[in-house]
Amino acid sequence: MRALTRLTLIETRLMLREISPPMFTVLLPVVLLVVFGLPAGTRKPDPVLGGHRGIDTLIPSMSIMVSMAMVAFFMLPVVLATYREKGILRRFATTPVRPAVLLGAQLVMNAGVVLVSMVLTLAVGLAALDMRLPNLLLVVPTFLLGLLGLFPIGLLVASLAGTAKAATGCALGLWFPSAFFAGLYIPVEYLPSVLRRIGDFTPLGAFRQAIQAAWAGDVPRPLHLAVLAASFLVAGGLAVRYYRPA
């Protein structure tokens, strides 16, 4: 526990010393929120969104989806792949610290970044964009399930990629289709039903829809929760299977 605490603390400091990636990850979603949330149309009930307003549903869910993907697909695996590339994982492997503790520190820290991003999104939305306070009893568990479903994908990338460059390449390859099926370019509500159906089965798409439902005050659809659970099991299992501590 002492090692985990200290590692998390040091990793956080290291992250803050190289501020641009976490800053980008935290601010981009807020920028998206403001840009898409400013038009008055987002504060009128929208039949496509089941009578909910965009600012209470689509827009915050996009913001949180983006920060979740930035962290899970990029920040987490790139740091770990860098550690592998530089022999830092090998160095740790010769000490009593367990690989699980090392990973744990990364997971805690990166979860913190997504959390900060979500809190900021919420704060800006409430303060400036007439967002209604969502039911946190729905939002928080959905958010946690999202972490569980998406972080293992980043861990899997880190397990397979030998270098930071390879990890970045994998992350880009994941990000663009995931973002499309999650509705970043065209909201899924406007996508043809086949594409929309595919999106239901992608972890990022499932997460966005689940968090959108939760933000609107509805219980997320079981399908989306199941996709996240399956992603946790499959990606997590493969990551554990292929993870080399050195």
Add this chain to the structure above:
Amino acid sequence: MTVIDVQQLHKRYGDRVAVQDVSFSVRRGEIFGIIGRNGAGKTTTVECVEGLREADGGTVRVLGLDPRDPAVRQRLGVQLQESQLPDRIRVGEALELFASFYDNPGSPARLLDQLGLAEHAKQQYRRLSGGQKQRLSIALSLVGSPEVAVLDELTTGLDPQARRDTWELIWNIRDRGVTVLLVTHFMDEAERLCDRIAVVDRGRTVAVDTPEALIRRVSSGVTVTFRPSAPIAAEDLATVPGVGSVGVDDGLVTVTGSGNLAHEVSSALAARSVVPLSLNIVQADLESAFVALTGSPTGKES
């Protein structure tokens, strides 16, 4: 008491045999060296000792345990060749962090002092020079108060003064009871520092002995060269006690042999009223012993 025991270690990477057959054992409290050319299998051998790799054949025991046993990690300090740290970690932070992994850590401040890093405690890793990184790496290997330290290419990248300081440090930690396993390709370092040495060549241990005994194994222990003041035939010196071989090349005489060779040769020359000019005496060192044992000079690939 045996602290590290390696018997008939065999390790392959795919089709390539990295270690064919390596055996040695390290006793408590000694400084034990592994010498060999690049690619001889030294690093693979110590990686098996460190638990980073699993042997394909033979046995490796550290402190009587399997090297992959987590209990070994508490008692074994490791310095890896070519491993780095996060760019932005500070020297002091790295030592504090590694200290926190161990049950009985040593004092980071004292190690910083001993390794001349105290004034760099707040420097980020990426701003350190090669020698400073190397010294930090040594400090990290010792911060857990290990019983055994495995140091791979200890002084690579250090300037001569830092090398000597590092040797002092190794003697110091040995005097505190730490057993040291050292991998090096510097023959002078092995000769000065090690109590015993394993010579590894092409994946095999070809000799395990003290540096002095390894040097004694070489028949041509002494080489004497000179220009005689008057012409002299090789046969005239062949019968001199201790002489192994005599060569004359363009007026330069080279005599190899053992014992008090220079004196014997000088006496024989004096008896013929010949004076040796430009007299040069070279005692065999570990380098020549190594060449004799492995059949090729250091630093050259086979």
